[in-house]
Amino acid sequence: MATIFSKIINKEIPSDMVYQDEYVTAFRDIEPQAPVHILIVPNKEIPTVNDIQEDDEQLVGKMFTAARKIAADEGVAADGYRLLINCNQHGGQEVFHLHMHLFGGRPLGPMLLNR
Numbered sequence: 001m002a003t004i005f006s007k008i009i010n011k012e013i014p015s016d017m018v019y020q021d022e023y024v025t026a027f028r029d030i031e032p033q034a035p036v037h038i039l040i041v042p043n044k045e046i047p048t049v050n051d052i053q054e055d056d057e058q059l060v061g062k063m064f065t066a067a068r069k070i071a072a073d074e075g076v077a078a079d080g081y082r083l084l085i086n087c088n089q090h091g092g093q094e095v096f097h098l099h100m101h102l103f104g105g106r107p108l109g110p111m112l113l114n115r
C-alpha cells in the first residue's frame, strides 16, 4: 500500500532529501527528535519488517550502506548515532512503509524503552 513516503520518494511532495539512489531514499524527519534525524526508506513499498522477504536481503543491506554514508556526510559517524526500526503497534510504527531512523548529533542516552 502506498504511503506518504512513496510520494516523497517520487518527489510528488516536498521533503528535505539528503540521499537517493535506485534502492533507497533518505530525508529529514518532519518532527526531528535529535539534531540529526533522518529516515532511510527503501524505494520498494515494504510495509513492515514482518514483510521483508529473502529476496529483499540486498535491499536491506543497501539501507545500512546508505546509513553509513549519511552518518559520515552529517558528521556524526565518529561520535556515534542510533539506527532504529519500529514495527507495528507495539513498536510504535506510524507509517507503514519500512524505514530506518538515524538519530545523532547529541548523546542519545539509554535505549528508548518506556517501562
Ligand code: 5GP
Pocket: 004, 015, 016, 027, 028, 029, 030, 031, 032, 039, 085, 086, 092, 093, 094, 095, 096
Ligand atoms: P514511525 O513511528 O513509523 O517509525 O516513524 C514515522 C516517522 O515519519 C515519524 O518520526 C514522523 O515524524 C515522520 N513523518 C511522518 N510524516 C512525514 C512526512 O510527511 N515527511 C517527513 N519528512 N517525515 C514524516
